[in-house]
Amino acid sequence: MKSFTELNQLFQQYLTQNAFSQSPTTLYEPINYILNIGGKRLRPLLALRGCNLFDGAAEKALPVAMAVEIFHNFTLLHDDIMDNAPLRRGQPTVHTQYSVNAGILSGDAMLLYAYQYLMKIDNKLILPELMTSFTRMGIEVCEGQQHDMDFETNPSVTIPQYLKMIEYKTAVLLAFAFQAGALIGGASRRAAAQMGEFGRNVGVAFQIQDDILDTYGDPAVFGKKVGGDIAQNKKTYLLLRAWERADVEQRRQLDRWMLAPLEGMDEMAKIDTVKGIFTDLGVRQDAEKVMNLYLERAFDALEDIRELNFGKKEVMRDWATELMGRTV
Amino acid sequence: MKSFTELNQLFQQYLTQNAFSQSPTTLYEPINYILNIGGKRLRPLLALRGCNLFDGAAEKALPVAMAVEIFHNFTLLHDDIMDNAPLRRGQPTVHTQYSVNAGILSGDAMLLYAYQYLMKIDNKLILPELMTSFTRMGIEVCEGQQHDMDFETNPSVTIPQYLKMIEYKTAVLLAFAFQAGALIGGASRRAAAQMGEFGRNVGVAFQIQDDILDTYGDPAVFGKKVGGDIAQNKKTYLLLRAWERADVEQRRQLDRWMLAPLEGMDEMAKIDTVKGIFTDLGVRQDAEKVMNLYLERAFDALEDIRELNFGKKEVMRDWATELMGRTV
The missing domain is CATH 1.10.600.10 (Farnesyl Diphosphate Synthase)
Known part of the structure; x- marks a missing residue:
């Protein structure tokens, strides 16, 4: 089994090889920016680990690792606009560095590219299942973010509501990364x-x-x-x-x-x-x-x-x- | 072959049956709003027509018709924010009626729901092809919108660049609607x-x-x-x-x-x-x-x-x- 350090190197290499160099640069530069100002790469690592745990070659899960990392960063672009956040990982957020419009549109493109990477996996038999889970997960993340915003003005949030919110906003993506990785690894x-x-x-x-x-x-x-x-x-x-x-x-x-x-x-x-x-x-x-x-x-x-x-x-x-x- | 009026009725009925009644309403109400303030329903009609032309029962194309209508309205939500547009179809735009955050987040959810509807089609054999075309189309629409915005400050846009922009921003979605409908219809x-x-x-x-x-x-x-x-x-x-x-x-x-x-x-x-x-x-x-x-x-x-x-x-x-x- 590979170490987390090895999996991290594998992902970094893939990310570098797959930099967004397309045109128009006004659309793709913000995507490269957000993907390269750091971050723990937690979610892609889980996808690779999920695959590798079940004896799958971790490389097979690289497209899905990329998909979850792009999806996660898409949510950061849009959440940072909604939360009016000036900084992300100690650097200016995309809407601060470029513009709100760049944050919106490059974010949209990222969600589409997440699907595009997902569709690159070799085993096409599990593709419908992955697409269905990924889409459900994405909708839950939106619902979680909406609940989080609604809570700001709601004085009577309960603990079960709060736990559901953090489950949707954060945990379902970690769940998807592990599950998808495991499926690709032959689980x-x-x-x-x-x-x-x-x-x-x-x-x-x-x-x-x-x-x-x-x-x-x-x-x-x-x-x-x-x-x-x-x-x-x-x-x-x-x-x-x-x-x-x-x-x-x-x-x-x-x-x-x-x-x-x-x-x-x-x-x-x-x-x-x-x-x-x-x-x-x-x-x-x-x-x-x-x-x-x-x-x-x-x-x-x-x-x-x-x-x-x-x-x-x-x-x-x-x-x-x-x-x-x-x-x- | 069904008339356009019949296809329109078919779609309207499906749209009504599939109103977004989920929770949180703060996320789903703006989606119902934009889907119900009119519009020509041009794109869903093309999907139904594409199917029906090849002798497919138009009903089979209803999920993809819904997907293209939801996708189109997702682009309206985000474009209207980017273009700072107060009105759409003579009514307040979503970010005017609700908030910019609602426009962003409900738009994101719509893109995900477009995929969810696409995945509802019966013939799973053509699903990978539909998903691939749909995703490529979506990316082209983002690129078209970016070019359109870039053109505002570019004094030397050429006619070929302009034609490419309108092709990406508008025409590729009409193309997808017809193509997907036809495939579902057995073409x-x-x-x-x-x-x-x-x-x-x-x-x-x-x-x-x-x-x-x-x-x-x-x-x-x-x-x-x-x-x-x-x-x-x-x-x-x-x-x-x-x-x-x-x-x-x-x-x-x-x-x-x-x-x-x-x-x-x-x-x-x-x-x-x-x-x-x-x-x-x-x-x-x-x-x-x-x-x-x-x-x-x-x-x-x-x-x-x-x-x-x-x-x-x-x-x-x-x-x-x-x-x-x-x-x-």
Whole structure:
């Protein structure tokens, strides 16, 4: 079995060979830009790993790896416009570097190219299944992004709604990458579906961990400003759980800080107060419990795959555990 | 063979039955809105007609008809944002009625749903071919839109570049609709490709006619303000041809009016002067010649289809001729 480093090299090489050099450059330059300002290449690696785990030559999954990476970056282009984000991976976002129109249209082209790469896989027998799963996944990602935007103005989001949102917005793409890779690698349908379940649950756990790190992470390791979610009134697992557990006075405080307009707010005081309430209520521990529950579900799905021996399962469990610590 | 009216009824019924009633409504309401504020349903009709011409039951082409209508409306949502257009079919555009974010995200979902409908066709054997053509077509439409936007700031667009742009932006979708419909209707690959050629050439002719009508049409029949392209500095076939044929003084006049900022311009004087130069140079006649050339090419492609008898070919020639007069 190849190492993650080897798979990463394989993908980087393919990405370089398949740079978008077509005309008009006004359409294709933003695509090359977003694909080359870094990123962890997490999703393409999962596709290659899914294939390679089932003894398929990882190379066979390169087109689907490219498809998921292009799809992911398409969502970044459009989400960054919708979220009015100036930076992505520390660099100007496409709509800042080029224009909003470039962000929209190059994004559209990327979604179409994701399909084009998907159709390049050798085994045409599994193509209809891949196309169907990919399309359903894409629709779920749109629904997830819409829910995320709707939540901003909805004061009564529930934890189940929140978990569904992060599942759709993030986890379904990780699930697709593993499932598609496994299918290409020769896994049975059932085994591929279990790999998808593994990816989906790891994805939700990963997002909950993201919420925890945003408030409790070490800024040097996490790489973002700590407390950003609180500053932005973001409805994270921590906040929703705090609302559930708060007494009348804590609820009043939370509402006062987290439902008020951002302008003119003392950000430091806000982060301190809200974080203090979170700590008093023990919501970090609750979040870690739920995260571990999803991780357990992921491991159960993995355990259930007869085709994989213990050694391979261990590699995947280690990978997921490391991912939670953000060292991958 | 069914009449266009019958095909239209068939499509309208399917569209009504397949209204987007999913959740979140913030994502799906804009989709229903754009699909129900009118429109000629030209593209879905071509898909049904393509199928029905080759003796296929038109019903079999309903999913692909839906796919092309959804795809077309996806491009409207995004183009209207890029073009900053307040109205579409006399109604507020989606980004005006809802928000720019709704225009972007509901548009993305529509592109994915277009694929989902495409995958509903019964004959799975032709699915890979349809998906490949559809994806290539979609990419060409993006390239066409990008060229169109680039042309706004490019003072040296050539007529071949312009014809390529309208082919990509408009004609390739008509070509796909006919070709896909024909394939579903049981046409040979060659016959389906010829139907595509027919549609592509009719599409280019249609766009050139659109340029002519914008300057020379009867506003009562045309339904838009005459002279709008001139007022907006649009690089149409008429303008590009006038630039080619102008003498030094005419060129100076054209540049003065058509390369200047729109603000503070006397619009009536501008339309009068530029239209006067067009008339002096006979560019309307040139445009009609080129339009007829594309129409001839369309008829040649049609003629070449052995599977169709004379009566059917006559129906299609009449349809194309009527389309040029905008009575369809």
